[in-house]
Amino acid sequence: MLLTRKIEFSASHACRNPQLSEAENQALYGADANPHGHGHNYVLEVTLEGDADPVTGMVVDLKEVKGILEREVVEPMDHRHLNREVSPFDTVVPTTENLAVEIWRRLAPRFAEGPASLRSIRLYETEDLFVEYEGR
Amino acid sequence: MLLTRKIEFSASHACRNPQLSEAENQALYGADANPHGHGHNYVLEVTLEGDADPVTGMVVDLKEVKGILEREVVEPMDHRHLNREVSPFDTVVPTTENLAVEIWRRLAPRFAEGPASLRSIRLYETEDLFVEYEGR
Amino acid sequence: MLLTRKIEFSASHACRNPQLSEAENQALYGADANPHGHGHNYVLEVTLEGDADPVTGMVVDLKEVKGILEREVVEPMDHRHLNREVSPFDTVVPTTENLAVEIWRRLAPRFAEGPASLRSIRLYETEDLFVEYEGR
Amino acid sequence: MLLTRKIEFSASHACRNPQLSEAENQALYGADANPHGHGHNYVLEVTLEGDADPVTGMVVDLKEVKGILEREVVEPMDHRHLNREVSPFDTVVPTTENLAVEIWRRLAPRFAEGPASLRSIRLYETEDLFVEYEGR
Amino acid sequence: MLLTRKIEFSASHACRNPQLSEAENQALYGADANPHGHGHNYVLEVTLEGDADPVTGMVVDLKEVKGILEREVVEPMDHRHLNREVSPFDTVVPTTENLAVEIWRRLAPRFAEGPASLRSIRLYETEDLFVEYEGR
Amino acid sequence: MLLTRKIEFSASHACRNPQLSEAENQALYGADANPHGHGHNYVLEVTLEGDADPVTGMVVDLKEVKGILEREVVEPMDHRHLNREVSPFDTVVPTTENLAVEIWRRLAPRFAEGPASLRSIRLYETEDLFVEYEGR
Numbered sequence: 001m002l003l004t005r006k007i008e009f010s011a012s013h014a015c016r017n018p019q020l021s022e023a024e025n026q027a028l029y030g031a032d033a034n035p036h037g038h039g040h041n042y043v044l045e046v047t048l049e050g051d052a053d054p055v056t057g058m059v060v061d062l063k064e065v066k067g068i069l070e071r072e073v074v075e076p077m078d079h080r081h082l083n084r085e086v087s088p089f090d091t092v093v094p095t096t097e098n099l100a101v102e103i104w105r106r107l108a109p110r111f112a113e114g115p116a117s118l119r120s121i122r123l124y125e126t127e128d129l130f131v132e133y134e135g136r
Numbered sequence: 137m138l139l140t141r142k143i144e145f146s147a148s149h150a151c152r153n154p155q156l157s158e159a160e161n162q163a164l165y166g167a168d169a170n171p172h173g174h175g176h177n178y179v180l181e182v183t184l185e186g187d188a189d190p191v192t193g194m195v196v197d198l199k200e201v202k203g204i205l206e207r208e209v210v211e212p213m214d215h216r217h218l219n220r221e222v223s224p225f226d227t228v229v230p231t232t233e234n235l236a237v238e239i240w241r242r243l244a245p246r247f248a249e250g251p252a253s254l255r256s257i258r259l260y261e262t263e264d265l266f267v268e269y270e271g272r
Numbered sequence: 273m274l275l276t277r278k279i280e281f282s283a284s285h286a287c288r289n290p291q292l293s294e295a296e297n298q299a300l301y302g303a304d305a306n307p308h309g310h311g312h313n314y315v316l317e318v319t320l321e322g323d324a325d326p327v328t329g330m331v332v333d334l335k336e337v338k339g340i341l342e343r344e345v346v347e348p349m350d351h352r353h354l355n356r357e358v359s360p361f362d363t364v365v366p367t368t369e370n371l372a373v374e375i376w377r378r379l380a381p382r383f384a385e386g387p388a389s390l391r392s393i394r395l396y397e398t399e400d401l402f403v404e405y406e407g408r
Numbered sequence: 409m410l411l412t413r414k415i416e417f418s419a420s421h422a423c424r425n426p427q428l429s430e431a432e433n434q435a436l437y438g439a440d441a442n443p444h445g446h447g448h449n450y451v452l453e454v455t456l457e458g459d460a461d462p463v464t465g466m467v468v469d470l471k472e473v474k475g476i477l478e479r480e481v482v483e484p485m486d487h488r489h490l491n492r493e494v495s496p497f498d499t500v501v502p503t504t505e506n507l508a509v510e511i512w513r514r515l516a517p518r519f520a521e522g523p524a525s526l527r528s529i530r531l532y533e534t535e536d537l538f539v540e541y542e543g544r
Numbered sequence: 545m546l547l548t549r550k551i552e553f554s555a556s557h558a559c560r561n562p563q564l565s566e567a568e569n570q571a572l573y574g575a576d577a578n579p580h581g582h583g584h585n586y587v588l589e590v591t592l593e594g595d596a597d598p599v600t601g602m603v604v605d606l607k608e609v610k611g612i613l614e615r616e617v618v619e620p621m622d623h624r625h626l627n628r629e630v631s632p633f634d635t636v637v638p639t640t641e642n643l644a645v646e647i648w649r650r651l652a653p654r655f656a657e658g659p660a661s662l663r664s665i666r667l668y669e670t671e672d673l674f675v676e677y678e679g680r
Numbered sequence: 681m682l683l684t685r686k687i688e689f690s691a692s693h694a695c696r697n698p699q700l701s702e703a704e705n706q707a708l709y710g711a712d713a714n715p716h717g718h719g720h721n722y723v724l725e726v727t728l729e730g731d732a733d734p735v736t737g738m739v740v741d742l743k744e745v746k747g748i749l750e751r752e753v754v755e756p757m758d759h760r761h762l763n764r765e766v767s768p769f770d771t772v773v774p775t776t777e778n779l780a781v782e783i784w785r786r787l788a789p790r791f792a793e794g795p796a797s798l799r800s801i802r803l804y805e806t807e808d809l810f811v812e813y814e815g816r
Contacts, residue, residue, distance in 0.1 A: 001233060002268040010806070012692040012719040012761070017463060028464055030471065036761035039692040039719000041806055055153060056164055057231035062265070063166065081692070081716035095465035097409060126690070126721050129470070132410040137505060138540040146398070148284040148311040148353070172353035175284040175311000177398055191425060192436055193503035198537070199438065217284070217308035262282070262313055273777060274812040289599060300600055302607065327697060328708055329775035334809070335710065367601035369545060401606070404546040418670070420556040420583040420625070444625035447556040447583000449670055489556070489580035534554070534585050561735060572736055574743065639737035641681060673742070676682040 002119060003059045004047045007069050009078035012037040013094040016083075037081055042099075043124040044073060046107065050116030060116040072106045096125045100133040108135055138255060139195045140183045143205050145214035148173040149230040152219075173217055178235075179260040180209060182243065186252030196252040208242045232261040236269040244271055274391060275331045276319045279341050281350035284309040285366040288355075309353055314371075315396040316345060318379065322388030332388040344378045368397045372405040380407060410527060411467045412455045415477050417486035420445040421502040424491075445489055450507075451532040452481060454515065458524030468524040480514045504533040508541040516543055546663060547603045548591045551613050553622035556581040557638040560627075581625055586643075587668040588617060590651065594660030604660040616650045640669040644677040652679055682799060683739045684727045687749050689758035692717040693774040696763075717761055722779075723804040724753060726787065730796030740796040752786045776805045780813040788815060 015032035016025045025033040032038070046069060050059040080086055082094040092098050100123045111118040124130040151168035152161045161169040168174070182205060186195040216222050218230040228234050236259045247254040260266040287304035288297045297305040304310070318341060322331040352358055354366040364370050372395045383390040396402040423440035424433045433441040440446070454477060458467040488494055490502040500506050508531045519526040532538040559576035560569045569577040576582070590613060594603040624630050626638040636642050644667045655662040668674040695712035696705045705713040712718070726749060730739040760766050762774040772778050780803045791798040804810040 001236070003233065004266050004268070006264040008806070010718050010720055012717050015465070017465075019463070028466075028469075031759035034759050034761070034765075036764045037692050037717060037719070038690050038759040038761065039717070039721075040690055041719075041721045052231070052233035052237065055155070057151070057153075057229035057234040058164075059233055059267070061164075079711035079714050079718040081714070081718065084716045085714075093465035095460070097411070097460035097467055098465040100409070101460065126688070128414040130412050131467070132412070137508070139505065140538050140540070142536040144398070146310050146312055148309050167351035170351050170353070170357075172356045173284045173309060173311070174282050174351040174353065175309070175313075176282055177311075177313045188503070188505035188509065191427070193423070193425075193501035193506040194436075195505055195539070197436075215303035215306050215310040217306070217310065220308045221306075262280070273780070275777070276810050276812070278808040287601070289601075291599070300602075300605075324775070324777035324781065327699070329695070329697075329773035329778040330708075331777055331811070333708075365601035367596070369547065369596035369603055370601040372545070373596065400550040402548050403603070404548070416670070418582050418584055420581050439623035442623050442625070442629075444628045445556050445581060445583070446554050446623040446625065447581070447585075448554055449583075449585045487575035487578050487582040489578070489582065492580045493578075534552070559737070561737075563735070572738075572741075637737035639732070641683065641732035641739055642737040644681070645732065672686040674684050675739070676684070 001052055001059055002047050002049050003116065004045050005062065005065055005069065006043060006045045007074060008041055008043050009074050010039060010041050011077050011079070011086075012039040012081040012083075013089070013099075014038070014083050015093055015095055017093050018091070037083065040125050042077075043130075044069075044103065045122040045124075047119045047121065048111060048116035049119040050114070053115070068107065068110045072110060073103055096123055096129065096131050097133075099123060100131045104133050104135050137188055137195055138183050138185050139252065140181050141198065141201050141205065142179060142181045143210060144177055144179050145210050146175060146177050147213050147215070147222075148175040148217040148219075149225070149235075150174070150219050151229055151231055153229050154227070173219065176261050178213075179266075180205075180239065181258040181260075183255045183257065184247060184252035185255040186250070189251070204243065204246045208246060209239055232259055232265065232267050233269075235259060236267045240269050240271050273324055273331055274319050274321050275388065276317050277334065277337050277341065278315060278317045279346060280313055280315050281346050282311060282313050283349050283351070283358075284311040284353040284355075285361070285371075286310070286355050287365055287367055289365050290363070309355065312397050314349075315402075316341075316375065317394040317396075319391045319393065320383060320388035321391040322386070325387070340379065340382045344382060345375055368395055368401065368403050369405075371395060372403045376405050376407050409460055409467055410455050410457050411524065412453050413470065413473050413477065414451060414453045415482060416449055416451050417482050418447060418449050419485050419487070419494075420447040420489040420491075421497070421507075422446070422491050423501055423503055425501050426499070445491065448533050450485075451538075452477075452511065453530040453532075455527045455529065456519060456524035457527040458522070461523070476515065476518045480518060481511055504531055504537065504539050505541075507531060508539045512541050512543050545596055545603055546591050546593050547660065548589050549606065549609055549613065550587060550589045551618060552585055552587050553618050554583060554585050555621050555623070555630075556583040556625040556627075557633070557643075558582070558627050559637055559639055561637050562635070581627060584669050586621075587674075588613075588647065589666040589668075591663045591665065592655060592660035593663040594658070597659070612651065612654045616654060617647055640667055640673065640675050641677075643667060644675045648677050648679050681732055681739055682727050682729050683796065684725050685742065685745050685749065686723060686725045687754060688721055688723050689754050690719060690721050691757050691759070691766075692719040692761040692763075693769070693779075694718070694763050695773055695775055697773050698771070717763065720805050722757075723810075724749075724783065725802040725804075727799045727801065728791060728796035729799040730794070733795070748787065748790045752790060753783055776803055776809065776811050777813075779803060780811045784813050784815050 014037040015029040082089045150173040151165040218225045286309040287301040354361045422445040423437040490497045558581040559573040626633045694717040695709040762769045
């Protein structure tokens with residue numbers, strides 16, 4: 001059984017690779033390359049996999065899940081400028097793809113010992129664009 | 137090909153295991169354990185799998201699907217207090233997980249003889265929390 | 273200028289007037305009259321009216337608004353059975369209309385001394401049904 | 409990693425098979441069989457699969473994806489009557505299922521040479537009904 | 545107190561004035577002028593004004609409202625081509641504006657004798673475009 | 681009759697008044713005061729008032745409205761850091777309130793000569809917080 005919890009956070013980012021020239025960044029990222037950054041209300045869906053406990057009827061204690069998401073994602077990323085304040089985005093381009101990988105990297109160990117494992121995450125940059133990642 | 141039909145129903149539930157003490161129920165379920173119950177506008181997505189018929193272009197007759205969902209889910213559960221009026225929730229804790237299992241148990245036989253089989257269901261308790269179940 | 277803050281709470285209610293017969297309640301409220309109650313994810317929009325402060329650029333301190341809504345609405349009503357646990361719904365039928373009036377009655381005094389006054393509230397029982405109330 | 413881009417288009421369709429009698433069409437499709445057609449705001453989610461490029465952090469250039477979706481779906485189908493103006497729906501019944509197959513047929517070759525391949529599409533006819541197709 | 549009920553219907557329309565030339569229609573309406581028509585999932589919000597009855601707690605009997613909306617709007621307009629099947633759109637251009645006026649014209653008399661009067665309607669053609677009308 | 685067009689743009693902002701101390705900014709704006717800025721997917725609803733033209737059935741030419749919104753709001757604000765790149769937010773705190781006032785100031789003259797006048801704007805910072813402004 002899969003259980004998904006959705007959270008939101010608001011952050012700024014600029015899509016620029018410091019190893020590339022200004023023209024290359026413009027060609028690759030267009031308006032996203034603006035170095036001052038722009039922002040999004042990111043929506044994150046975190047999907048856990050496990051069996052419902054026969055006594056509690058729960059896959060996982062949702063209060064614990066909420067705590068993990070708060071500590072690992074909301075606290076470090078909400079109301080932040082990703083490039084300037086959140087590692088590793090001083091050197092890694094914070095595209096939605098790379099942001100999903102980083103969120104996975106932070107969350108997966110927190111669910112490694114059960115009772116439910118991290119199955120996938122879905123990250124919406126806007127309503128019209130999202131990525132899904134299952135680790136590798 | 138997968139085809140998904142979404143329906144809604146409003147119901148009350150209380151998350152309490154009568155085999156546990158009041159303190160244990162509070163610790164496990166928090167405010168959900170309130171014995172008077174509270175309620176949700178549940179949203180259910182039912183996903184069927186099959187091939188589009190070459191003549192009709194349809195995986196399944198949607199009027200029949202609607203009838204099955206009405207009879208098996210909406211009629212018995214809508215505007216009900218799950219713990220008090222819907223079997224087996226007098227003895228089984230109606231968490232979203234257990235409610236999804238029960239809905240699956242009711243729906244799967246209705247689609248067992250085709251033309252489309254029940255592939256999965258997704259049940260939203262709120263916009264921010266949902267479970268997915270594929271039977272077992 | 274109007275500023276609106278949206279919150280949600282989950283509650284049970286039964287629409288029955290104890291002064292009426294069972295048949296009258298059924299005729300008036302249909303399935304809503306089920307005495308065990310059913311539930312909703314209520315959505316409340318609270319609209320305040322005021323001028324943006326020239327120094328802060330804010331109509332009102334949103335942290336204070338959030339605190340008021342938590343204390344006056346979420347804490348007493350969330351995860352509750354309105355008829356059985358929330359005054360005056362032991363004697364007043366908790367229709368969406370009456371619930372909006374009660375929420376107004378609780379909120380209006382909290383905003384009476386400014387800097388922004390309560391202008392209106394909108395209460396959704398479901399996505400397809402809502403009421404708006406401006407006091408009287 | 410999966411990346412999904414959502415677009416919308418508005419079109420008319422009538423669900424009728426010209427090989428069937430009027431009575432058969434009515435029995436199969438109900439109001440959908442009205443020969444004048446009716447319409448929907450279709451929502452299409454296109455899911456691509458690939459790895460994030462280590463330099464750009466992108467699975468695919470979204471500007472190119474947008475161009476492909478414009479040319480293959482929006483331009484030929486938006487503000488059109490599918491049965492009368494969009495091939496092959498002069499002879500194929502434009503059910504949501506068949507429309508998804510046709511959109512897949514148009515899109516898959518455009519993503520055949522990378523860097524990301526077409527993984528699945530989801531097509532909403534209304535908020536309550538959608539199909540998913542992964543080709544075959 | 546205002547009470548709003550939301551319904552949906554799917555219809556086709558073409559925005560063309562038969563008194564104008566093809567070029568004038570194209571200039572005015574663009575792709576909307578396509579004579580075959582295109583379609584939308586229209587969303588209609590109907591707002592009634594009245595006092596909550598002190599006994600029932602209701603502004604109006606929602607079952608009666610639903611019946612009126614079914615008879616006056618859904619039955620004649622759902623799954624229809626407005627220009628070809630719904631009066632007066634054989635001669636009146638079915639813009640969202642004119643469609644709202646016609647819906648008002650049909651609904652207002654049904655609420656003229658109370659207990660609640662028609663206050664306004666809001667008609668969405670898409671999520672991004674809607675009109676509001678209060679009669680005149 | 682009122683006609684509303686919705687658009688979106690993504691921008692960064694920091695809520696800080698340079699005339700105040702760091703401690704005062706923190707006390708007033710909390711996490712919003714982070715000087716690096718954070719971001720939102722802003723949603724703007726622009727409401728125009730006018731009569732439907734008897735020939736065209738339109739309150740206003742939507743293509744012109746779209747052009748005005750693109751030039752006055754999307755181009756200067758989308759993918760921008762409001763404090764650093766959009767006047768007057770180098771000296772005015774870009775709260776949602778002040779941003780709504782500035783958008784009104786930019787839009788109102790563009791609709792001053794008809795055929796429809798600017799009636800109000802609604803600006804969502806998130807789904808749960810929005811302001812409405814009607815000029816003064």
